[in-house]
Amino acid sequence: MIKEQVLLEDQEWRKHASCLHFSAVLFFGFDDTEPPAEKRLREDQAKLVCFECPVRQECLDYALSARESHGIWGGMTDVERRRYANRSR
Numbered sequence: 001m002i003k004e005q006v007l008l009e010d011q012e013w014r015k016h017a018s019c020l021h022f023s024a025v026l027f028f029g030f031d032d033t034e035p036p037a038e039k040r041l042r043e044d045q046a047k048l049v050c051f052e053c054p055v056r057q058e059c060l061d062y063a064l065s066a067r068e069s070h071g072i073w074g075g076m077t078d079v080e081r082r083r084y085a086n087r088s089r
């Protein structure tokens, strides 16, 4: 619990995020009407940015702690993060 609180409060890693140089739409999409094939393509492109990001692990740790339910964080979709969190329990 204390570790989660620290992760949520320490946001310094965001200053080094590679996604700062890209539109948020790449990571979150426009809305729920996005066709599945386009969504997969967009998410794959966002993940490529994440895989080169120097704070990928910090981002993923934050997203898991905050239970972020939308978008690409730490190179994972919301579905992938839920699976990862369930496996880690």
Ligand code: SF4
Pocket (backbone or CB within 6 Å): 017, 018, 019, 020, 027, 049, 050, 051, 053, 054, 055, 056, 057, 059, 060, 072, 073, 074, 075
């Ligand atoms: S891992 Fe991806 S979503 Fe997280 S900060 Fe880096 S580029 Fe942004």
